[in-house]
Amino acid sequence: MLSVKGLCKSFEGTEVLKGIDINVDKGDVIAVLGPSGSGKTTLLRCMNFLEEADSGSMVFDGKEYSFANVSKKEIGELRKKTGFVFQNYNLFANKTALQNVTEGLMIARKIPKAEAERIGRQALLKVGMSDRCDYYPSQLSGGQQQRVAIARAMASEPEIIYFDEPTSALDPELTGEVLAVMKSLADEGMTMIVVTHEMEFAKNVSNKVIFMENGVVVESGSSRDIFESPKEERTREFLRMTDF
Amino acid sequence: MENRILEIFMESFPNILLPGLTVTIPLTAVSFIFALIIATVTALVQFADIRILKQIARFYIWVIRGTPLLVQLFVVFYGLPNVGILIDPLPAAVLVFSINEGAYCAETIRAALESVPKGQMEAGLCVGMSWLQTVRRIILPQALRTAFPTLSNSLIAMVKDTSLAANITVTEMFMTTQRIVARTYEPLILYIEVGLIYLIFCTVLTKLQSVGEKRLGYYGRKVR
Ligand SMILES: Nc1ncnc2c1ncn2[C@@H]1O[C@H](COP(=O)(O)OP(=O)(O)OP(=O)(O)O)[C@@H](O)[C@H]1O
Numbered sequence A: 001m002l003s004v005k006g007l008c009k010s011f012e013g014t015e016v017l018k019g020i021d022i023n024v025d026k027g028d029v030i031a032v033l034g035p036s037g038s039g040k041t042t043l044l045r046c047m048n049f050l051e052e053a054d055s056g057s058m059v060f061d062g063k064e065y066s067f068a069n070v071s072k073k074e075i076g077e078l079r080k081k082t083g084f085v086f087q088n089y090n091l092f093a094n095k096t097a098l099q100n101v102t103e104g105l106m107i108a109r110k111i112p113k114a115e116a117e118r119i120g121r122q123a124l125l126k127v128g129m130s131d132r133c134d135y136y137p138s139q140l141s142g143g144q145q146q147r148v149a150i151a152r153a154m155a156s157e158p159e160i161i162y163f164d165e166p167t168s169a170l171d172p173e174l175t176g177e178v179l180a181v182m183k184s185l186a187d188e189g190m191t192m193i194v195v196t197h198e199m200e201f202a203k204n205v206s207n208k209v210i211f212m213e214n215g216v217v218v219e220s221g222s223s224r225d226i227f228e229s230p231k232e233e234r235t236r237e238f239l240r241m242t243d244f
Numbered sequence B: 001m002e003n004r005i006l007e008i009f010m011e012s013f014p015n016i017l018l019p020g021l022t023v024t025i026p027l028t029a030v031s032f033i034f035a036l037i038i039a040t041v042t043a044l045v046q047f048a049d050i051r052i053l054k055q056i057a058r059f060y061i062w063v064i065r066g067t068p069l070l071v072q073l074f075v076v077f078y079g080l081p082n083v084g085i086l087i088d089p090l091p092a093a094v095l096v097f098s099i100n101e102g103a104y105c106a107e108t109i110r111a112a113l114e115s116v117p118k119g120q121m122e123a124g125l126c127v128g129m130s131w132l133q134t135v136r137r138i139i140l141p142q143a144l145r146t147a148f149p150t151l152s153n154s155l156i157a158m159v160k161d162t163s164l165a166a167n168i169t170v171t172e173m174f175m176t177t178q179r180i181v182a183r184t185y186e187p188l189i190l191y192i193e194v195g196l197i198y199l200i201f202c203t204v205l206t207k208l209q210s211v212g213e214k215r216l217g218y219y220g221r222k223v224r
């Protein structure tokens, strides 16, 4: 469904991504693991064009896009087929929970208000936030905000959702509620790429794991293989460090 | 003696207040609305980082903030006729006040736009909105809310600055007062009186500002 080939990205001369290849099939839940600074966030941001990659290409739905010269229109098209969940939620501060979900439907996709609100309420129901439709982000806890952000990302029925450490800004008690929502999304067959430090999630929810370090994919494969018989010494070391 | 002063005060009060209501306030209101439009556009082209427009914006702000308002009024009203451009006093005042205030408010709004966290724009793009849609629906509303107190401040300053329009023959409150002084030779009481009326206007605006701030709210956060 989606593949990335030879993605390279430098910041001011420092190469942060050194030729990343990724293959995503429909329904995959891919956990991206790796030490801090390995380029996980940058990878997701490049894939959604929040960062401009230097080279490489991406095939999405059979259509090829070159990172170095992709048009604004193509970026817009691609973004409408994807969802993005940020580490620090990034809910629209001037919009209520419901408006946060309906905004992209009404403005970007021209769905009529009544229909957008129906979809929005349903999405909020799914993440267990239907009793907070009219709350502003500042009135919600971190876990609640992240659940609204997930509702926002999934409401437009994207083909894939990118998650950048969706739980690392949360207290341990709140982490669970967000992971539960993500698990139910995965169970429904949503395709997801999840940058995470939650090993439990990577092991039990995701079906594939990508281990990154220093801007390269060190090892990738099915979750079982990576956790039970990692081939690379670095992967083993990383898993040992995180107690898995 | 006391009686005469009281009499002049009472008698002149409606005469000074009237041009206040019919000239000072409309002049301020109209100029400020134009100023906000100019300021928003000027701030946005800088925020959007459109090369040439940004340079024009910086040049405009540089010139306007670097020269006295009174000089700007004189250039437009007494200077431009030299090149065949004659503008009536009131439109000339509106023009100068709008352009002048626009430069200051542009900086206020630009700073407010830049204070909106970057993630708000990224989230807008990620839900499929365009840059412009995100600015219009998400960034600008938040920025204007942030800018509101400072813009109110500018508005209050502008009410008083309109007295400079007397210099280009606009018969606003201050010029009317000067005329009454010329007739009665009571500068002390009359200038205090006009000052009081400005004070009343500004007090009303200050009240409106705090009502406005409460009404705008802070997205559900309680303001006390
Ligand atoms: N905007 C930027 N400008 C310059 N360097 C950057 C920028 N963003 C990221 N980097 C650098 O790129 C490298 C990869 O950063 P990235 O945020 O992708 O890592 P990460 O794997 O997500 O780390 P973490 O687990 O801590 O979130 C880091 O060395 C970082 O300093």
Ligand SMILES: [Mg+2]
Residues within 6 Å of the ligand: A040, A041, A042, A165
């Ligand atoms: Mg990161």
